[in-house]
Amino acid sequence: MGGDVSRGALFLIVPRLGTISPWSTKATDIVHRCGLTWVRRVERGVAWYACRDREAAFDATARHRIAAHVHDRMTESVLDDFDQLGSLFGDAQPKPLACVDIEGGGREALARANVTLGLALSEQELDYLYGYFREANRNPTDVELMMFAQANSEHCRHKIFNAAWVIDGEPQSQSLLDMIRATHRRHGAGTLVAYRDNAAVIEGPSSARFLRDPSTHEYSHVTEPAPYVIKVETHNHPTAISPFPGAATGSGGEIRDEGATGRGGAPKAGISGFAVSHLRLPGAARPWEGAESRPARIASPLEIMLEGPIGAASFNNEFGRPNIGGFFRTFEQHCLGDGVGTSYGYHKPIMLAGGLGSIRPQHVGKR
Numbered sequence: 001m002g003g004d005v006s007r008g009a010l011f012l013i014v015p016r017l018g019t020i021s022p023w024s025t026k027a028t029d030i031v032h033r034c035g036l037t038w039v040r041r042v043e044r045g046v047a048w049y050a051c052r053d054r055e056a057a058f059d060a061t062a063r064h065r066i067a068a069h070v071h072d073r074m075t076e077s078v079l080d081d082f083d084q085l086g087s088l089f090g091d092a093q094p095k096p097l098a099c100v101d102i103e104g105g106g107r108e109a110l111a112r113a114n115v116t117l118g119l120a121l122s123e124q125e126l127d128y129l130y131g132y133f134r135e136a137n138r139n140p141t142d143v144e145l146m147m148f149a150q151a152n153s154e155h156c157r158h159k160i161f162n163a164a165w166v167i168d169g170e171p172q173s174q175s176l177l178d179m180i181r182a183t184h185r186r187h188g189a190g191t192l193v194a195y196r197d198n199a200a201v202i203e204g205p206s207s208a209r210f211l212r213d214p215s216t217h218e219y220s221h222v223t224e225p226a227p228y229v230i231k232v233e234t235h236n237h238p239t240a241i242s243p244f245p246g247a248a249t250g251s252g253g254e255i256r257d258e259g260a261t262g263r264g265g266a267p268k269a270g271i272s273g274f275a276v277s278h279l280r281l282p283g284a285a286r287p288w289e290g291a292e293s294r295p296a297r298i299a300s301p302l303e304i305m306l307e308g309p310i311g312a313a314s315f316n317n318e319f320g321r322p323n324i325g326g327f328f329r330t331f332e333q334h335c336l337g338d339g340v341g342t343s344y345g346y347h348k349p350i351m352l353a354g355g356l357g358s359i360r361p362q363h364v365g366k367r
Contacts, residue, residue: 008049009058012079013071015043018092021075043088045079046070074242099139102130110140117142119149192227192364198257199231199265199357201364209360225361229258229265232354239308239351240298247272248311250353255319258357262366265359267319272312273327273352276301277345290334294347301330304349312353321355 015021020041027042048070050058058066067078079085100113107130114121121129129148133140154160158177165172174182184194193201207226212219235250251270258267278289279302294300299307305328316323332345 008051009063009066010080010082011048011050011063011067011070012045012082012085013048013076014045014079014085014088015077016075017077017087019075041089045085045088072242072245074238075245097141097143099141100145101139102133103139106130113142113145117146117149119145120153121149125152193262197261197366199229199261201227201229201261201265201359204228204358226358227361227364229261229267229357229359230355231257231261232271232352233257235351235353236348239304240348243299243304243307244311244314246311247274247308247351247353248315250351251312251315251323251355252319254353254355255315255321258355261357262359263363265357265363267321267355267357269325269357270312270316270321270323270353270355271325272309272316272323272354273350274305274308275327275329275331275346275350276304277332277347277349278330279305289332290343293343298348301346301349304351308349308351312351326352 015024021043024041024043027044028039031039031042048066050066052058071078079087100109102109105112107126110126110130113119114126125148129140129145150156152159161177161180162175164175181195184191188194190203191200192203193199204226206223208221208223209226210219211222231254233250233254235246235253238246238249240246251272255267255270258265277294278286278292280286280289280292280300281302292300309326309328313323330346332343334341334343
């Protein structure tokens with residue numbers, strides 16, 4: 001960095017206000033173990049100074065653009081002055097419950113809260129909630145609405161995948177999830193667990209284990225079946241917003257699921273896969289790529305592929321599990337219709353996290 005930092009614009013990048021970072025938890029514990037128990041908490045931040053040749057100060061728009069490049073808006077906050085660092089350690093008072101006035105504002109008040117709170121509730125869900133609280137003769141709180149939105153999200157309830165579909169006026173005999181399960185129904189030989197635990201379990205070969213006999217307390221080799229624990233899942237939206245931690249958490253969650261299968265599995269090897277739109281490499285544009293059209297709120301395909309695979313590999317490595325396989329592909333298609341072009345692609349990426357482990361036969365079923 002060149003120039004005099006005293007006249008540069010200061011950007012203090014700190015953990016998101018109101019949270020305690022994992023680094024802080026570890027560092028504070030180390031400090032306390034060293035006998036400095038009077039230290040309440042240690043936290044870490046980064047100070048960036050942005051300078052320009054001319055004396056003119058950065059306006060609000062320029063500061064916003066610079067801040068977007070030097071912090072992760074999901075996990076970090078930007079402060080403008082060192083005097084604001086005290087807010088890192090402040091005990092913020094919780095906000096009081098707020099009621100949504102459907103008694104005075106009707107269903108429209110609920111619809112406005114749906115947008116304001118980012119609940120992403122469907123029209124049917126709004127009708128259900130409005131009818132419920134009208135029957136209960138009271139207004140809902142913002143916390144109740146948020147809890148409903150999360151507990152009834154597609155992530156938790158699979159409302160779309162479990163729904164009954166009507167296509168061209170014809171009721172369909174199977175839901176989307178029924179179609180996925182059809183393979184197991186038809187060809188389920190060798191499957192020990194499917195669609196009822198954190199991961200699937202299939203039969204494996206016999207293997208010799210060095211185990212302790214609980215009656216004699218002696219160790220010896222015991223030959224027993226060694227079933228496989230297998231799991232893949234996706235972590236798409238977090239990876240689109242913040243590629244490194246999004247992909248890392250995707251791999252970490254899958255590792256957890258293998259270990260939490262039955263009464264305890266052992267994760268052994270990981271895989272990770274990515275599908276994104278055109279990369280548009282700087283200085284190496286391809287003729288079929290064209291202009292970029294992704295939403296501004298998500299990372300670019302290039303950012304995802306530079307950071308996401310490292311995030312997935314990092315979590316696997318830190319856990320002690322090798323990431324030995326995966327896939328990577330790009331796809332984007334520009335379609336013309338009624339004179340207006342529409343671009344389709346993996347703007348929201350697919351981030352697939354998977355793995356393979358083992359489990360003892362007596363631990364396959366939960367008790």
